[in-house]
Amino acid sequence: MSPIPEKKNYHIDHLQYLETEAIHVMREVAAEFERPALLFSGGKDSICLLRLAEKAFRPAAIPMPFLNIDTGHHFPELNEFRDRRAAELGAKLVVRRVEDAIAKGIAVPSPGEVSRNRLQIPTLLAAIEEFQFDCCIGGARRDEEKARAKERFFSFRDAFGQWDPKNQRPEIWNLYNTRVNQGESMRAFPLSNWTEMDVWEYVRREKLEVPNIYFSHKRCCVRRGGQWLPVNHLVPPKPNEEVQELVVRVRTIGDIISTGCVESPAETIDDILAEIAAARVTERGSRADDKSSEAAMEDRKKAGYF
Amino acid sequence: MSLSTIEHPVDLLRFNTCGSVDDGKSTLIGRLLYDSKSLMEDQIAALKRSADITGGGKINLANLTDGLRAEREQGITIDVAYRYFATPKRKFIIADTPGHVQYTRNMVTGASSANLSIVLVDARQGVIEQSRRHTSIASLLRIPHLIVAVNKMDLVEWSQERFREIRDEFEKFLPRLNIKDVRFIPISALDGDNVVRPSKHMPWYEGPTLLDHLEAVHIGSDWNLEGFRLPVQWVNRPENPSDPTLHDFRGFSGQIAGGVVRVGQRVIHLPSLLCSRVKAIHGSDGEVEEAFCPQSVTVVLEDDLDISRGDMLADLESAPGLSSEFHAKICWMHQRPLVPGRRYLLKHTTQTVQAMVTGIENRLSFTDLERIPAPSELALNDIGEIHLKTAKPLYFDGYANNRLTGSFILIEQGTNATAAAGMLFPPNELVKPEYDDFAI
The missing domain is CATH 2.40.30.10 (Translation factors)
Structure with a gap:
């Protein structure tokens, strides 16, 4: 006789809800695809993704390799972190470099193009083809940007890796239609319903280690395009710019040439949470790559971006 | 009704908005976000920029959610857009679902996981076929709570009589549907009346504003806690584990789709109809004595049964x-x-x-x-x-x-x-x- 449940605390809070939803998506990927991969950059979202993958599959190991597209413009702190975490988990880490893709003619920069933003798309698509990945799990969130707000958990990509926002599969209940034909692929986004706040609350609850550039540190910056850009060999100060040493942190990590720093004294996760709660600017407000036009993200996604 | 409904209202409320093409859904969501201070300065700056270019200086709140180029060009919402905001009382996930007839499938997408639906009605037009369609879909999907937001009250001179007419028309067909709780709120999304702030123009309306109602409405979880169901999603068999105790580990992973499961409980395996006992339950934070819907778990059984993805472990007493x-x-x-x-x-x-x-x-x-x-x-x-x-x-x-x-x-x-x-x-x-x- 199975016991009748007593009226007790069968309640999950919102983070536990987001967690079980994400784990369900991850297991669906592992079960329904032959050659999935997990996109791992070492940023805060993919750090949460990694913890969710550990939880989804343990005591077994995470049953898929990690993939990272290295633009060559990454923050060095991020790459160190990425390599160390992959080694700690005993995972296979595949890194494909935009530089190599340019050398092979896979990615062709336009004259004078400094940003690697567009060039990482063909590099990613070539990696997907090289390893015949049929599904890549990414850490994109719908609250980041308004084209992303229209994404599904399972985002279908045609043989050219393209997203067709007008022709998305309806996604009903938790019944994901994951079927793809030869050459087509899927992107899966377990964190679709997470907000920036949820990510940091999860980092705190799970005591996750994050790269130190998320915390306040001293850095030389120049004011450009309304934001503080870190000075380095790729971003030398222009003659009229004044280099200032500021106490800053990064809120979102993109390439080193387009990621603005925010002035912040936040030294702990609690400080960061308090800062976000009071923030009056969105996370991606510090990303020059999203500011280029109203449809910048939509256009990149249609071309095959995450 | 699940047991958790008794004590615990949800702290994450999922709702969708639906209505016909120009009923002002996107404007309403923009208004909710704007007036609840959930918009950031850069989003407002972007709105102002596009207002100067295309809108003759007037901010178009719909541009907040209409994220695709074609949507802004045509002034319509094509695909389900998800928005997130929080007030001190609750967190919200909004699915903004389009009103075009040809995009009704997206409404089903947006509504399938909702706890509550908002159907918008244009006060000038009253109940139209789309209103009945959306309300029927909400009923079909068994969404327990409905808000009928009668919008554009400013264009009918804030008329109580017009509001009542629309409510009466709705109430004629509601008894045929499966919706438990319906509330009618007269609003003007454009000006913000009764969205977040009470309206000065409609003193005859004494009910809550839309946001007050969203924050306060008692909504329990819609998970069924009565018959244990675990659809097996993935079989967990560690390959070459470094831990020798894991060599024979065989667990069945999945999200519990109903009920509660405990260590020692007898369960039936489908389709074999063989029974076994639960030996261990691995939850997301380690081993647990019991787990419930909708948690994701890995269950280990006493007996070695042949179980694969697509099978189900279920309650013996309350079988499917x-x-x-x-x-x-x-x-x-x-x-x-x-x-x-x-x-x-x-x-x-x-x-x-x-x-x-x-x-x-x-x-x-x-x-x-x-x-x-x-x-x-x-x-x-x-x-x-x-x-x-x-x-x-x-x-x-x-x-x-x-x-x-x-x-x-x-x-x-x-x-x-x-x-x-x-x-x-x-x-x-x-x-x-x-x-x-x-x-x-």
Whole structure:
């Protein structure tokens, strides 16, 4: 006789809800695809993704390799972190470099193009083809940007890796239609319903280690395009710019040439949470790559971006 | 009703907004975000920029959610857009679902996981076919709470009489539907009346504002805690584990789709009908004594049964139905109409099987909500009842009892398009263990 449940605390809070939803998506990927991969950059979202993958599959190991597209413009702190975490988990880490893709003619920069933003798309698509990945799990969130707000958990990509926002599969209940034909692929986004706040609350609850550039540190910056850009060999100060040493942190990590720093004294996760709660600017407000036009993200996604 | 509803209202409320093309859904969401201070300075700056360029200086709140180029060009919402905001009382996920007839399938997408639906009605137009369609879909999906937001009250001179007319019209057809709780709120999304702030123009309205109601409405979780169901999603067998105790580990992973499971509990395996006992439950934070819907777990059994993805572990006392013939309500979402005799793939919980539609019983008419018997086909956006047959039996519950084990989708082979969302009627026969003496 199975016991009748007593009226007790069968309640999950919102983070536990987001967690079980994400784990369900991850297991669906592992079960329904032959050659999935997990996109791992070492940023805060993919750090949460990694913890969710550990939880989804343990005591077994995470049953898929990690993939990272290295633009060559990454923050060095991020790459160190990425390599160390992959080694700690005993995972296979595949890194494909935009530089190599340019050398092979896979990615062709336009004259004078400094940003690697567009060039990482063909590099990613070539990696997907090289390893015949049929599904890549990414850490994109719908609250980041308004084209992303229209994404599904399972985002279908045609043989050219393209997203067709007008022709998305309806996604009903938790019944994901994951079927793809030869050459087509899927992107899966377990964190679709997470907000920036949820990510940091999860980092705190799970005591996750994050790269130190998320915390306040001293850095030389120049004011450009309304934001503080870190000075380095790729971003030398222009003659009229004044280099200032500021106490800053990064809120979102993109390439080193387009990621603005925010002035912040936040030294702990609690400080960061308090800062976000009071923030009056969105996370991606510090990303020059999203500011280029109203449809910048939509256009990149249609071309095959995450 | 699940047990958790008694003590714990949800702290994360999911709602969707629907209405016809120009009813002002996107404007309403923009207003909710703007007035609840959930918008950031850079978003407001971007709105102002596009207002100067295209809007003659007036901010268009709809541009906040209409994220795609074609949407801004045509001034419509094409796809479901999800928005997130929080007040000190609750967190919210909004699915902004489009009103165009051809995009009704997206409304089903946005509404399938909602706890509450907001149907917008233009005060000038009153109840139209789309209002009945959206309300029927909310009812079909068993969304327990509905808000009818009568918008553009400013254009009918804030008339209480007009508001009452619309409410009366709605109340004529509501008794035919399955919605428990309906509330009518007169608003002006454009000016913000009764959205976040009470309206100065409608002193005759004494109810809560829209946001007050969203924050306060008692909504329990919609998870069923009565019969244990674990659709097996993935079999956990560590390869070459460094820990020698894991060599023989065999766990069954999945999201609990109903009920509670405890260590020591007897469960039945479907389709074999063999019974075993739960030896261990691995939850997301390690081993636990019990787990419940909708947690994701990995269950280890006492006996070595042959179990794979698509199978189910279930409660012996409150077992699911077992059949390969079904009666279901569906919403058809494909350009190519459904005709009897056609074959599809059917995905139910974690299994995908061949299915054939053996007959169409009726189609719902949105003009009068009558059922038209024996139509020759169901076309895009039609709702109707069908009969189908599957190549393998399914273990299921009626949708009214359990959303997760009572729902399915149909997939067209070749294109892999999702063609229908389906809701099963309750089973005629329940599973009975055949070899009751097998287990201890």
